[in-house]
Amino acid sequence: MGASQSAPTTQEHVISPEPSTSVQFSPSLISRLSNPPSDTSSNIPEDVVRRRLAAESAHIRQQEAEILHSISAALEKENLDREKPGMSSEVLGRDIEEVREKVERMKKEKAAREGEGVRSARESVRRCYLDNIDHPLDCQRQVDAFKEEVRKLELAFVKSLQ
Known part of the structure; x- marks a missing residue:
């Protein structure tokens, strides 16, 4: 029983490649393996995809530009409708210049009305x-003279209104 199992009954066959054997493939097999079959319905070339993406991108940009132009035109129209007649920038510029001229005239009139006494007291x-920066209380006499000149000017103004 045990003797039959330990004795080899069959020979093992080991295949070893012969060093002198060369393998040759046909050119058609090599070309089929190097160029896989392309199914045009499922495998689109990259340049076609790029062209389609570029065309679609250009189309979207054009639509965006048209939308922005229409929104801009609508906003401009709305602003023009809201704008009061005569409220353009030219009219506002002229109004500002008139106000400046009035302010200048008022300053000159104030200086003329003020009188020489108030100007010299000021x-x-x-x-x-400026001379007594450390001792401003030394200027009390000049301040009192200024107050008196202003009081005289106020009295003259009140009398002119009566």
């Missing part, structure tokens, strides 16, 4: 403060 107070 200048006296200013000089005193």
Whole structure:
């Protein structure tokens, strides 16, 4: 029983390649393996896809530009409708210039009405403060003179209104 199992009954066959054997493939097999079959319905070349994407992108950009143009035109029309007549930038510029001229005239009139006494009293107070930066209380006499000149001017103004 045990003797039959330990004795080899069959020979093992080992296949070893012969060093002198060369393998040759036909040119048609090599070309089929190097160029896989292309099924045009399922495998689209990259350049076709790129062209389609570029065309679609250009179309979308054109639609976007048209939409932006229409929105801009609508907003401009709406702003023009809201704008009051005569409220253009030219009219506003002229109005601003008129206000500036009025302010300048008022300054000149104020200076003319002020009188020489008030101007000299104001200048006296200013000089005193600049000369006595550390001791501004030394300028009390000039400040009182200025107040008196202003009081006289106010009384003259009130009398002119009566």
